[in-house]
Amino acid sequence: MAKTGVTEGGSSLMANLWGLIKKAETNGDIRGVSICRNGPRVWRTINNPDSLCHRVFKARFFPDCLIFEAKDSTLGSYAWKSIISARDVIREGMVWRIGNGQSVRIREDKWLPVQSNRSVISSLPSVAPETKVSSLINPELRGWNSSLVNQLFLPYKASVICGMPLSIRLPLDKIIWGLTPSGMFTTKSAYKLLVSCNSTNLAGTSSSENQRLFWRSLWQLRVPNKLKHFSWRACNDALPTMTNLVMRHIATTEVKEDYRVKIFVIIAWMLWNRRNALRLNLQVQPLNRISSLAGSYLQEFLDVQDQTPTATDPSLPQQWQPPDENKFKVNFDAVVFKSCNQARLGVIVRDWRGEAIGPLSMLVPAAQTVVELEAFACRRAVLFAVELGLQDVVFEGDSLQVIQALNLDSTDHLTYGHILEDI
Structure with a gap:
């Protein structure tokens, strides 16, 4: 940027402005703002495959792959270069919401509901890099193949996967934004992500003078x-x-350089402990198992560190109110048992006189958030009413998030949106 056209009276103002611009450029802020402002364009391109913009770019730059695998081109337009510059930010903050699992790779993609590490980092020697998540789903039962999941993953990770609710329709997999409750991309959240990454990369540099x-x-x-x-x-x-x-x-x-550093530290620690155990004539693990044990140890540690408290939505206790005459009311709720990492869904159907028509209780794996369990309970309540052949039904639950989501025009990007779309 050339500093031309500065008058004598405005020289001080322009000098201050130039100083602020250079300071922001030094800190990476100008580039960060530019990348984040192009983020919505990438987001719209990803989530609107039928749009003219997506079809033109796909035909020209990534005809046989996703936009995240497209290579930069020197012949690309300014719009395409802007998309490429912002693509890495989207890749860092996105997460796959599993529908049928046919578009998501088990080992390579981000699909786990764990904030600290959404990718599978433990070694899975029996799973090929291109194996899809669909291989873990039982299409007949419309749920996870729990025996296979428990066979491949550590107990904690297996419980996390089995606790991920699946839609009974098994729709297409969906990319959502993992840094906002709505699942929608925002420039503010993307900029915070960039600042956080820059702060990590610049750790230890206190000032420009240093x-x-x-x-x-x-x-x-x-x-x-x-x-x-x-x-x-x-x-x-x-x-x-x-x-x-x-x-x-x-x-x-x-x-993944960061993963290599973590694995190196854990392997070094395990080798040191193995050496000490040998010196004391204790039983040790064979050397050829140290690498796989280190990967499993790291993943289990990161998963436990990211456990979220299972706090229920705050609400005032209210007395049950009957529905109008000749109508039915279905109440649903979910409760988490942390000791056994399971949850129970409860549904009760009453008529306008308050008499119970039918109860339902169902034990399920615990999900990562209570709102997902509440959405699961809501769907089960609707299906239960259909099974009983009821009409003119009022549904009532204590999760404000689920009730508000049901009243939205679209729940397409919510982590539990595919569950509510089953209703």
Whole structure:
């Protein structure tokens, strides 16, 4: 940006403005705002496959894959380059909501309802990288194949997966935004995500003055120049690591560097403990199992750290009110038993005189949030009323979120939206 056309009277104002712009640029804010402002365009492209914009870009740049797998093109328009620049932000904050599981890979995609790590990070040697989540679903029962899930995953992870509610329609898998309760992309949440990532990457750099001192001391080191150059490239993330090669479309296999660091630390700790156990003549694990045990240990630790409290919606106790004459009222609720990681759905049907027509109690795996269980209970209550052949029915529950969601025009991006769409 050229600083031209500055008059004498406005020189001070322009100088201050230029200083603010340079400061924001140094902190990554200008680029972050630009990327986040292009985020809605990427979001609309993903969620409107029938739109003209999506069809044009897909035919030109990613005819045989998803937009996240499309490669940058030097012949692309400014609009396409803007989409590419914001695509990584969407990839970082998105999560797949499982419908039929045919579009989601077990090991490669983000689909787990765990905020700290939505991807499967433990080693699954019997599962191929391209294996879909649909292989874990029983299409006849419209639910998870619990025996297979328990066979492949650790107990805690298996309970998390089995607790994910599935739609009885088994619709298409859906990409939702994992950083807002509505599941919809917002520029504010995307910018917070970028700031959080930048803060993590810049940990330890206290000020620009400290950075200048660091670089000055680096170039004054009495070592061969090639070592200085190597250090400079390493500090600026300019070495040809696998991640950088993938970003430049030189390599095709992306490596999760953060995962490698975590695994390295755990393996080192396990090897140290194994050495101590051998010295004391204790039983130890064979060396060829250390790597897989480290992956399982890391995933179990991250999952436990991200457990969310199962707090119910605050509401004032109210006395039950009967429906109008010749009508029925169905009350539904869900309760969580943390000790056994299970939940129970309860449904009771009464007529206008208050007499019970039919009760229902159902034990299910505990979901990650109470609102998902309440949505599950609501769907079961509707199905129960249909099974009893009732008409003129009033449904009543104590979850304000579920009741408000039912009154929305669309629940397409809610984590439990596919459950409410079954009703």
